[in-house]
Amino acid sequence: MKFGLSSRRRFIASAAIAASMPVLASCGATPAQARKDFRIRKTEGQWRRSLTRSEFQILREAGTERAWTSPLNKEKRKGTYKCAGCGNAIYSSAHKYDSRSGWPAFYKAIDKGAVGTSVDYKIGYARTEVHCADCGGHLGHIFGDGPKPTGKRHCINGIAMDFVPA
Numbered sequence: 001m002k003f004g005l006s007s008r009r010r011f012i013a014s015a016a017i018a019a020s021m022p023v024l025a026s027c028g029a030t031p032a033q034a035r036k037d038f039r040i041r042k043t044e045g046q047w048r049r050s051l052t053r054s055e056f057q058i059l060r061e062a063g064t065e066r067a068w069t070s071p072l073n074k075e076k077r078k079g080t081y082k083c084a085g086c087g088n089a090i091y092s093s094a095h096k097y098d099s100r101s102g103w104p105a106f107y108k109a110i111d112k113g114a115v116g117t118s119v120d121y122k123i124g125y126a127r128t129e130v131h132c133a134d135c136g137g138h139l140g141h142i143f144g145d146g147p148k149p150t151g152k153r154h155c156i157n158g159i160a161m162d163f164v165p166a
Contacts, residue, residue: 038132040085040086041135042135047059051084051085054159055084055159059132059135059137060085062120062129065103065158065159067101070103070104070159071158072158075093075104075163077093077165077166078093079093079165080110080163080164081093081161081162081164083132083160083162084137084161084162087162088132090109090110090115091110091161095109097147099146103156104161105155106153107146107147107148107151107153107154116131116136117129117142127143128143139156139160141155142154143155
């Protein structure tokens with residue numbers, strides 16, 4: 001079988017992209033707790049004993065729950081959203097909105113010191129990861145397509161939070 005010059009170029013480009021995917025997918029895959037010395041520290045075993053399997057996967061291994069699966073996505077009551085790992089108050093219902101993304105969304109954290117951010121390359125390009133400022137638990141990501149006044153969308157895994165009604 002004979003290939004033309006453009007077919008060979010397409011094949012080489014495709015092979016190069018395929019070969020680089022495992023490297024790109026592994027970028028930024030470090031668990032959130034390794035990034036900073038947080039106020040609340042536990043060993044992996046202590047975290048596993050204090051969290052459910054799903055909470056551990058999200059908070060300590062930077063996982064993502066499936067869209068539209070969290071009951072907190074539909075939560076409309078006034079109250080406070082706390083980190084499921086340590087109880088730190090992270091978001092207020094006053095800042096929650098329906099982003100239609102499938103995850104609970106907020107346009108800002110409850111206060112300036114509630115959450116921290118880092119750059120995440122886990123899927124091959126830079127995203128802003130948001131984590132609990134007290135324990136380092138992975139909460140989700142921040143995007144620049146939110147409503148006024150901040151223009152930010154804190155897209156948060158419901159499993160990473162506990163809701164406390166006012």
